[in-house]
Amino acid sequence: MKSLKGKRVVFLVEDGYEDLECWYPKIRLEEEGVETVVVSRETGTHESKHGYPIVATHTPSDIELESIDGVVIPGGTGSPDKLRRSDEVTDLVRKVHEDGGLVAIICHAGWVPISAGILSGKRVTGYQAIKDDLINAGAQYEDKPIVRDENLISSRHPGDLPDFAKGIVEALSSR
Numbered sequence: 156m157k158s159l160k161g162k163r164v165v166f167l168v169e170d171g172y173e174d175l176e177c178w179y180p181k182i183r184l185e186e187e188g189v190e191t192v193v194v195s196r197e198t199g200t201h202e203s204k205h206g207y208p209i210v211a212t213h214t215p216s217d218i219e220l221e222s223i224d225g226v227v228i229p230g231g232t233g234s235p236d237k238l239r240r241s242d243e244v245t246d247l248v249r250k251v252h253e254d255g256g257l258v259a260i261i262c263h264a265g266w267v268p269i270s271a272g273i274l275s276g277k278r279v280t281g282y283q284a285i286k287d288d289l290i291n292a293g294a295q296y297e298d299k300p301i302v303r304d305e306n307l308i309s310s311r312h313p314g315d316l317p318d319f320a321k322g323i324v325e326a327l328s329s330r
Contacts, residue, residue, distance in 0.1 A: 160188035162327050164257070165218060165226045167244060167267065168195050168211060171233020174203040175313045176261045180227055183320040189327065194218060196241050204231040215243035224327060225306075226251050230262025230282065239270035249273055252306065257330070259308040259323050261315070265289050268307070278304040280311050 166181055181191050195201055195211035202208055226248060228235065238244045248271040252258050260268060265281035266288065268274050275293030280302045289296050300315040301308065301322045308326055310319035 158188055159184070159324065159327050162188070162224045162330075163190045163192060163222060164323075164327070165192050165194045165213075165223050165247075165251075167226055167228045167234075167238055167248075168193060168201050168209055169234040169237040170201050171231050171237070172201065172203050172209070172229045173231035173234070173262060173313065174205050174207045175316060176229035176231065176264075177203070177209065177227075178207070179313075179316045180229075180259070180320045180323055184227075184323065184327075187324055187327075189224075192218070192223070194247075196237070196244065201234075204233065215241070215247040218247060220247075220250055220254060220256075223251065223256065224330060225257025225259065225323075227257075227259045227323065228261070228264035228267050230260075230264045230312075232263050235263045235266040239266045245271040255306050257306050257308065257323065257326050259319070259326075261310040261319055262312050265294075265309065273307075277307055278302050279307065279309040281309055282312055 262282040269292040301318040
């Protein structure tokens with residue numbers, strides 16, 4: 156596997172993000188030399204579902220598409236629900252996807268690409284509670300630990316994190 160040094164990945168968070176679904180892939184990517192950038196609708200500290208804070212240093216409008224290789228969107232019900240209401244967030248996700256950049260979602264994070272309008276015809280997975288939302292958005296739902304459809308990677312829940320992180324590393328290695 157080639158080095159990921161020089162790669163840059165955005166983590167989209169909001170209050171109520173799922174701790175492990177953010178920190179596990181973030182740390183794993185940093186171990187591979189990836190620069191991770193925390194982005195939210197507003198800069199500053201955001202609390203996780205279980206009270207673990209993370210600092211967003213950028214908003215979506217601060218991000219230059221050509222400077223990033225992808226986005227990772229952790230789940231938790233609160234964070235994706237807030238993120239999907241932002242045109243700046245959904246525009247960023249749509250543009251990254253259209254440019255062939257990685258879009259990695261886990262658990263309830265599928266709500267964001269649904270609102271970005273990028274799931275029609277795509278194979279995805281997600282938390283069982285949003286299965287109908289994914290299908291109604293035109294996606295083909297698969298109940299698997301990880302589903303990769305071109306530049307889109309999805310997983311169901313924290314129990315899938317080893318596969319999710321490995322899939323992200325492999326996808327970035329092949330770019």
